[in-house]
Amino acid sequence: MTKLWHTAGPVLSILLVLALLWYGAAIALNAAWAKDKASRIDKTLSFSELVADTMSQEKPLLPAPHQVVKEIYETTVLKKITSKRSLVWHSWITLSATLLGFAFGTVLGVLLAVGIVYSRAMDMSVMPWVITSQTIPILAVAPMIIVVLNAVGVSGLLPKAFISMYLSFFPVVVGMVKGLRAPDQMQLDQMRTWSAPKATSFWKLRLPSSMPYLFASLKIGIAASLVGAIVGELPTGAVAGLGARLLAGSYYGQTIQIWSALICAAVLAASLVALIGMIERITLRRMGMVQ
Amino acid sequence: MSWIVTAVVFWLAMWTLNVRLAKGEQTRFVKILVPTLFGVTLLVLWESFVRGFSISPILLPPPSAIAARFVSSLPTLWEDFVQTFIKGALSGYVIGCSAAFLTAIAVDRSDFLKRGLLPIGNFVAALPIIGMAPILVMWFGFDWQSKSAVVVIMVFFPMLVNTVAGLSAKDAIQTDLMNTYGASYWQSLFKLGLPAAMPFIFNGLKICTTLALIGAIVAEFFGSPIRGMGFRISTEVGRLALDMVWAEITVAALAGSAFYGTMALIEKAVTFWHPSQRN
Amino acid sequence: MNETVISAKNLSLTFQTNDGPVHALKDINLDINKGDFVSFIGPSGCGKTTFLRCMADLEAPTGGSITVNGMSAAEARMKRAYGYVFQAAGLYPWRTIGGNIRLPLEIMGYDKAEQAKRVANVLELVELAGFEKKFPWQLSGGMQQRASIARALAFDADILLMDEPFGALDEIVRDHLNEQLLKLWARTEKTIGFVTHSIPEAVFLSTRIVVMSPRPGRIADVIESTLPRDRTLDIRESQEFIDIAHRVREGLRAGHAYD
Structure with a gap:
């Protein structure tokens, strides 16, 4: 019990403080509009009336947490999944693009990493560009990719998946190159003393050694994939997906809708990263790399 | 057809040359030459394929057209660069990173806060924070202030997590040593804690350079005055003027690399003692 | 020259761990005089490093008392009474x-x-x-x-506390540093507390050798060296040296069941 408190206690305390801050900020930010409304009908608000009003506006500057929770509840549990107003439906649209892009990006990244580790020329030509490309705001390309792919008749899931792929690809290459090079000289020399073929030392030494690095970059990659899919939904005036909800919300000042889409995206990101973390723990434990 | 043949021949020639260079002596010159040749090859392939297959410039303009547009639109590009990079990204980067740095120092004194904030910080660092952009545009208006605010919240948590990790990086002997000298908290912080944290702090600063530029550009998709790199990209995409879009992307790439490179250079000077910098 | 610098009375230190309490030190009584070179030797877990860290106020005893220069260890630390050398250079x-x-x-x-x-x-x-x-x-x-x-x-600081300072070095370098340390001690007249797990090193350097044994950490024997203060590496071949080393080994064996 004390152990649980030791880890969860501080986190819960800070979350509590954050929630209080959020309520405080909601009152402070929404008060102006509440007063404005009241003064127009020549009414002065008492403090409790003011607080009540700041918590229940339709388009508040900052919705109170319970308003967002209510909205999420109404748009997930109460709506049919197939409904266009269901957040589950929108989340699924974004998630499917994320996963597809992530899968492509990972496969491509691993293949390129293997090439880089085994070919000196490739290492010297490609690696500097891979590293440089990490410093470039790739996300800025998103609108163009969407529009261009649309113009050649590719629309829907694929353009978004393409952006996701692009974003998850780079962390995987960098992490895998590091991982495949993780075995030290002594281990590689040991393989040589057994005159093991290249393939054997790859499958039995390099690949297993790279696993912790692979998982670390997969976690970064999937988070990046999700961001890619969301941003990919912005430029086309998309009608579906979490990004579309954000954009529509910002057009019509529907702050509660923006916040609920945001929270959904956050939950999605956290679950995806947690899922990979779980696979990582199971895999590494089976391989005997962690206890 | 001749374009395609030229491209393939050029590619084969360059690849053979690179393989040969990679096998030879690894001088500094060769280490720069090989990736440069590779980059040039990519550009030549791009140019030839666009011409060879007569790809419409609406889909993919050739590098030559992009370069021409880049040169002819320098004033616009510069205006956008100032709006997005200097006003939006840089100001947010400075504010966000300093705030995170100071928070980390405050948090470092309390084990309770550290244990509470680190998991939350790690969690938030993985979230699609960029989604906050529409809200912040609503709060701070269309101009650079809202872009700066987006950048502040994007860089805050990665920087916080890295700095807190860095401040815990000092080893036990060095801490004991400070105790045997009866050093005060601030003496320990300035003579041991901060220097030992520098590699981590710079790691955070480098990650945040890219985040800052992304934040500033993407935030403009949600509303901006009629200048800025994100604004230009989204409107020119709408008008199918892809050469201008590519020119903006070139600016973004150059700015991003230069920003990152500057931080990497400062890092090299400050953490010269760290094994990763010693060679 | 018989002024007491460090004095431990019934000193105990118990760590609480998940497997129950560990008695790192139990009822330690020892006086160290000014100008002494005192070595602490024993198998791992005998509390020799913990004892040194108590003198330096890097560890808080759970029982008994320890004074350094007539003050509490904490006061002595704030007065910068000692220099401390760790296992690694740090x-x-x-x-x-x-x-x-x-x-x-x-x-x-x-x-x-x-x-x-x-x-x-x-x-x-x-x-x-x-x-x-x-x-x-x-x-x-x-x-x-x-x-x-x-x-x-x-x-x-007139006290120098050294925790296996040469443990990570090879024997040739270690011999050289031992000789240098003795010269330095002669020139500065400091009081030295020295933790080691090497019998020859302890005998060669010390005026007193404190043999410790584990579970609970305690003093098994205190050996006064009869070797002259002024010594060179050659002394290690003398009969006197071998006799003292033998006594240290006996002390270690008696206090330790090799379980």
Whole structure:
């Protein structure tokens, strides 16, 4: 019990403080509009009336947490999944693009990493560009990719998946190159003393050694994939997906809708990263790399 | 057809040359030459394929057209660069990173806060924070202030997590040593804690350079005055003027690399003692 | 010359762990006199390092008392009564050798001129003159450890506490540093507490050898050395040396069941 408190206690305390801050900020930010409304009908608000009003506006500057929770509840549990107003439906649209892009990006990244580790020329030509490309705001390309792919008749899931792929690809290459090079000289020399073929030392030494690095970059990659899919939904005036909800919300000042889409995206990101973390723990434990 | 043949021949020639260079002596010159040749090859392939297959410039303009547009639109590009990079990204980067740095120092004194904030910080660092952009545009208006605010919240948590990790990086002997000298908290912080944290702090600063530029550009998709790199990209995409879009992307790439490179250079000077910098 | 500098009375320290309490030290009684060179020897887990850390106020005893220069260990630490040398050199990689030695002087508020004088002085003592501008990672392990000793000597502490300072070095370097340490001790007349797990090292260096045994950590034997204060490496072949080493080994064997 004390152990649980030791880890969860501080986190819960800070979350509590954050929630209080959020309520405080909601009152402070929404008060102006509440007063404005009241003064127009020549009414002065008492403090409790003011607080009540700041918590229940339709388009508040900052919705109170319970308003967002209510909205999420109404748009997930109460709506049919197939409904266009269901957040589950929108989340699924974004998630499917994320996963597809992530899968492509990972496969491509691993293949390129293997090439880089085994070919000196490739290492010297490609690696500097891979590293440089990490410093470039790739996300800025998103609108163009969407529009261009649309113009050649590719629309829907694929353009978004393409952006996701692009974003998850780079962390995987960098992490895998590091991982495949993780075995030290002594281990590689040991393989040589057994005159093991290249393939054997790859499958039995390099690949297993790279696993912790692979998982670390997969976690970064999937988070990046999700961001890619969301941003990919912005430029086309998309009608579906979490990004579309954000954009529509910002057009019509529907702050509660923006916040609920945001929270959904956050939950999605956290679950995806947690899922990979779980696979990582199971895999590494089976391989005997962690206890 | 001749374009395609030229491209393939050029590619084969360059690849053979690179393989040969990679096998030879690894001088500094060769280490720069090989990736440069590779980059040039990519550009030549791009140019030839666009011409060879007569790809419409609406889909993919050739590098030559992009370069021409880049040169002819320098004033616009510069205006956008100032709006997005200097006003939006840089100001947010400075504010966000300093705030995170100071928070980390405050948090470092309390084990309770550290244990509470680190998991939350790690969690938030993985979230699609960029989604906050529409809200912040609503709060701070269309101009650079809202872009700066987006950048502040994007860089805050990665920087916080890295700095807190860095401040815990000092080893036990060095801490004991400070105790045997009866050093005060601030003496320990300035003579041991901060220097030992520098590699981590710079790691955070480098990650945040890219985040800052992304934040500033993407935030403009949600509303901006009629200048800025994100604004230009989204409107020119709408008008199918892809050469201008590519020119903006070139600016973004150059700015991003230069920003990152500057931080990497400062890092090299400050953490010269760290094994990763010693060679 | 029989002034007591460090005095432990019924000193105990118990760590609470998940597997129950661990008695790192139990009822330790020991007086160390000014100018002594006292070695602590014993198998791992006998509490020799813990005892040294108690003297330095890096560990808080759970029972009994310990005084350093007639004060509590904490007061002595704040008065900067001792220099401490750790198992690893623990030099700051971002400071030069000179900068590392200057570190305690900066913290203790010596003025610039005094700092420079003292740095030059101690570098001379440990035979590192000329290396002031080098960074620690540019020096060998033995030189790094000498620099860390210089750092402990730089301020006016009359006690030097050393926790297996040469444990990580090879035997040739270690012999050399042992000889140098004896010379340094003769010149500075400091009181030295020295933790080691090497019998020859303990016998060669010490005026007194404290043999400790584990579970619970306690003193098994205290051996007064009959060797002259002024000694060279050759003394290790003398019968007297071999006899003392034999006594130390007997003490270790009696206190330790090798379980």
